[in-house]
Amino acid sequence: MASTDKPAAESGEPVVLTKSEVPPSGPPPRAADCFAVDVALRFLLFASTLAAVLVMVTAKQTKSVTVPGFPTPGPVPAKFNHSPALIYFVVALSVACLYSLITLVLSLSAILKPVYSTLFVFHFALLDVIILGLVASATGTAGGVAYIGLKGNSHVRWNKVCNVYDKFCQHIGSSVAISLFASVVLVLLVLLSIYSLRRRIPC
């Protein structure tokens, strides 16, 4: 015994190898809790992205406005698809909504069959980061355009439109706010993945 311990004490390497093997097979302490939080956040993400898309798509308002070249005011509609920024917003949030639905189902299946959980957590984390970039940029794009609609810009003579299309702007503002919430949920999902990877909890 003493003879086998001496080289280990001198070099230190062989003992370390066996110790490093232990953690992977070891302790998933709160894997179920962790996946429950994951499922809750994914449900929030699904609900918020769906709400953001629906609120944006239903943003329609028609007002009687004097158009240059016409003597009398005529009905002029305002729709989200009049702005490429808002179209990008709807497409990006729709992708995020579909993604959240798929990962919600997969995350639920990981609770039922924990065999898949370690596989899912890594791929979820990778995809969550990309979807976060997409949703954050879409929120910024729509928010930037909505701000011009609300305040205008006198330097380039872009007039504000929210004094006329009040309900339309309320929809846009609400949708951007919900999308901001979805971005925060995505940040929390990535942080949860990073935390679980660090703690080696497969969730």
Add this chain to the structure above:
Amino acid sequence: MASTDKPAAESGEPVVLTKSEVPPSGPPPRAADCFAVDVALRFLLFASTLAAVLVMVTAKQTKSVTVPGFPTPGPVPAKFNHSPALIYFVVALSVACLYSLITLVLSLSAILKPVYSTLFVFHFALLDVIILGLVASATGTAGGVAYIGLKGNSHVRWNKVCNVYDKFCQHIGSSVAISLFASVVLVLLVLLSIYSLRRRIPC
């Protein structure tokens, strides 16, 4: 048990200490390579965010434009600070630039003193995600406003300005493109952190 204690008694306590001390400093297979990639990406992030800020801040152009109410054309300047969206862009990218510089120094110190590496990788990953959200949203905001400047929007009668302020718009477009590149670098940084946490390489 007594036999294993004997060598400890011979050399004085350190057997237990060395066993517990070895894993952190011991087995990282490609930790140095991994941190080298981290440093390279952080340098790219620093360079790109700095370039984006500089290109945006130097976006100034004065043109002779007819202003309503004045009979003759007068010089009208275009600056980034005429738009709240572009101000937000500069602030967000400046924060990202400062952050990248700090983490670049810390990442370099982790190569020199690997003791800190396991601590850094977790906190870097958390902060990288938040900075990614910031940079992506700023890119979207500036991109959305730049697109209106380039194409205009006939529905709300926002005229395009890039046909007049060509150099100004070139600066804005370049800055947004560089910022998009910085967003991709940030995504890669987060993916590297997730990968290293999964593979348990402290980088």
